Amino acid sequence: MPWLLLATFLVFCLLLPAAARAAEPLLVLSYHDVRDDVARKGDADAYAVSTQNFAAHLDWLSGHGYHPVSLSQVIEAAHGRAALPSKPVLITFDDGLRSLYTRAFPLLRAYDYPALAAVVTHWVDLPAGETVDYGPRPFTGDDFVTWSQLREMQASGLIEVASHSHDLHHGVTSNPQGNVTPAAVTRRYEEASKRYETETEYAARIRADLARSKAELQRELGRAPRAIVWPYAAYSSVTNAIADELGMAVSFDLEGRSTPMPSDLHGLARLLVMNNPTVGDLAYQLRHDDERTGMRALQIDLDSVYDPDPQQTERNLDALIERVKQIGPSHVFLQAFADPDGNGSADALYFPNRALPMRADLFNRVAWQLKSRAGTVVYAWLPVLGYELPDPAQRAALAIPGARADEVYRLDYTQPEVRRLVAGIYEDLAAGSYLEGLLFHDDAYLRDTELQDSAAGDSQARTQELIGFTLELKRAAERWRPKLKTVRNLYARPVLEPQSEAWFAQRLDAFNRAYDYTALMAMPWMEGSRDPERWLDRLVAAARRHDPQLTQTLFELQTVDWRTRQPIAAQRLKAQVRRLLAQGVRHLGWYPDDFVADRPATADAREAMSSRSYPYLEQ
Template sequence: MMRNVPVLNPKQHKATAFVWLILIAVISLSSYAAVPLQAVLKTEFPEDPNANDGLSFRVLCYHDARDNLRESFQTWPERGALETSTLIEQFDWLKENGYHVVSLDDILTARKGGAKLPSKSVLLTFDDGYLSMYTRVFPLLKLFNYPAVIGLVGEWLEESKEGKVFYGDRWIARNNFVTWPQVREMVTSGLVEVASHSHSLHKSAISNPQGSLPSAAITRIYNPQTRHYENDVEYIARLRADLGRNSALIERETGKKPRTMIWPYGAYNMLGVQAAQAEGMPIIMTLEAGGNTPDQPITRIRRNMLVFHDKVSDLKRNLLQPASYDGNEQPLTRIVAVDLDSLYDPNPVLQEKKVGELIERIKRLQINTVYLRAVADLDHDGKVDAAYFPNRHLPVRADLFNRVAWQLLTRAAVPAETFYAYVWLPVDGFELPSEQFPNRQVIKDIYEDAAKNAPRIGGLLIGEGIDAKVNPDENLASFTRELIATFKVHQPYAFTALLIPAAALFNDIAGNNAFPSFASLLKQFDFVTVAIPQTIDKSSDTEHSLEVLMDKVTQTPGALNSTAFLLHTAHEKTLVPSEQLASQLQYLQQNGARNFGYYPDQSANDHPLFTDIRPAISLQTNPGQKP
């Protein structure tokens, strides 16, 4: 069926027809003759304020281009694949709407003080080295005169007697990928630069005794036979060996050593960045969204990924999307906080059953954030004396945080890109098994171990228990900056949040000079999470407290964007009725709260009741909105 095409003026019609005639001749696109290129009006969205500064640029990340995309998914589903005609539409839209596709050399020249970039500069990248890069994309690059970067996985380009390569979790035909003669032809054209996408890191690796399989590039591999976790020296050596091998392979086949590292799945840490730099690749590309302004280092180039359902309207949004961490308004957050104590069981089978029940509950709640309290107080003396992750100073009760966080991302998160599993750690109150005093370095070690022993942590929540009475002071604020810096070496993309009791917020506004201002905390952290106690006798007392609290928060302009409200589900040892908790969450939303949730969730006891709490917290229902 022919799609409706808006009326074009003669100039537009002539240009579009010309493009299509050449495309048909160059790459035999007769199959698309019945699907005319749809004309797209210029975007109505606000322009990027940095688009014309001569230094800023955007990067688009593509993967595969296919004919009959939907049908191909029956045998080879690939989220990053686009219909070839869609790619043509996007390339044509870029040209018609004033975007200038630039090369990596253009960007580096501008960064070094040379010729400025043109307005609305865009760099094109194509990951994985699919055969379509040569058969479909390369002809388009020549037609539009667009330069591009291609990221190659060395392991997938190797020849084997069986003619197959291991891709993800299965074997596929080697001829799904480009050949080295084809790569050399593209490089010789001057349009294509080759980057490393690793040699053998584009796959999973075992990260814990339960068998979780995150990206090999960020995983401290666990050996089930020896029960040994990869240490720093072994991890870095593995990365450097892999990156060095791929660089040597690319140099041997193309005559040019790659200067750019594109991390598989966009998963990286600063140790990986240092390994890439040591192997001669100072340019690092990620999958963090947003533009690259002059202050964005080349060791962390942001890219927006296009996927199978993205049309021109999605391309426009990608080209205007603000960076995730530049102070712009954060997305809505719905939070469930979980004590890992409630999931622990000395019987691994029973423990895995509890984990599964939690994962299913979170999935059905349809929220996007889970705080996981990753330490334990075994003797209930108010001191932390065990952890749920491998570390240098505390006994490990079980490697549970890694398991739960990964299961949330792979089973409960839809989509995974907008789901955040936080590790929740205290700053004080550690009780070590030796006489070693828990000084700042020890605490930093614990934070570092939490960060490096669990891949893809969405955020770090810093704070004591939800019932803590101690207010953060200036010394604490200073120390938390050190903890965040240590943590982000291994989790550079993680959000940060500070947990404070509601009483501390009142003390701040009352003029307590020992407490950092609420406004300063909002600047230091992505979120400030306010822990709200409960009353049982009169639910109206809590609602009155919420009213006063909301009034206090709104006194700071913009505070609701990055303030989260965390309601306790119990008062001392008495559980708060589920309907009361749901009513409180609805009250928060009705009065402008963007980020809220509850603690603790007790999935084993269905508290709060799923039927009561889901309508109040799910991102799918939007309860209690004002008319």
């Protein structure tokens, strides 16, 4: 009988060894300071948690089935030598503040919770008279743990000490304009010589710092660190490789809140505990579904920021930042290439690189300003194939053969030289810039008359070939910026007319399997529709066949009718947004967003594209 077979199977599962059962993800919580006097909300130190709330967190975790684990247990589980208990949680503390010993350690001991403490060795030995700019006030040596306190906590068996670097917990100059970004991932710009650190110089600086941190921890505590907690969670495969060489094979970031186990030990996800959360706040953070959070994206032309006059560039940048702050999108897709003739391919780039002219060293500055001043996530928007190389002979030799003169100029991705060249562009972008994701430009298409020998003319195989190439580019960028999110532009016709995959080498279900999001170009005027709203309805219905909950498909509206060069009326755009949301669309964006002319008007853009719960100005 079926029920008997089911019962037998369940009993079998219960008798399996723990290591053979499906492992649960590892939750890692990241704390900093624990103080008695933290304001309930709005404390000057957003990273501080009150002693009362920290104790309540431990109590709640214990009462809701979470099991504390140590770094040793995590390492054993990652190597498949033992299983973690159900609902495993690792507590971590960054920076080595004195409250780790005076407030947190007694509570960890009371609840028998192990923890990982990441210390900046320079701060443990902070010289008299030297201070650390720690936000609410300058911190002195009295604000950090001492070596004797670390030895006592380590001897308890509850606390393992990790490196937080020796002295990388600060920013360095990252571009000619003077922006400061995390020292561990920035090729330092040297104003005196007007040049960036070479990769060799950069790696030597990081290696020297980590070697000193390891040596001091070994000397003072008798144990070399097994883990590195990168300052600001900023790291790369290059820095992780250096840490590996020094015996620190475990690293952590702040992307997500849990990691499936067993797992690679590089870049374990952590939930940053901020703003003094109550138990209710913490429970919400652990239980809410991030996938239900909608994206609101503005696609921004960096060509509109650039001006030959540096002062005008700065004025343009200020206008952009103010507009983005006022609108409050979740994401900005920021152009990283120069296309002054508007033909869809890159004539130059906005970052130092090995392949094309640099129009201006501008992308990193604008991206970092958008993050630090406007509080938005920035994805770099780059071509996949559309690069107009400066050497005419090379440009002709590497072009897609048989492409029409009126099409976007594109390189032939089947040629090894092209693959190396474009991968180098993506690596150069990531090596010198802040970004959290990539938007692959709409130049990544292939006509059925082009490269007819590719994949033996099979349209689905050609689609997969182009996808494979874009994923190569992602891997090249991830050498310097791990865990990049990906979005790829998709024309509407392959969704509305599936047979047209042969004309584009694009397909929504294949894109959604390959990328985090697909930016579906929901642009009815571009497609010549006489009834844009009904056209959008058809597009939603067609997309839902491949993405039933619309969790990955971003509908990107057009704000300008390029045939007439007239802007779409703001009221109509807002009505389209409401129409799409009413049909279950979660992710929205638009292009272009004209911050120079303030079109669509900021108030209308805020209403349509803000990610805030209440995107209206207070009266």
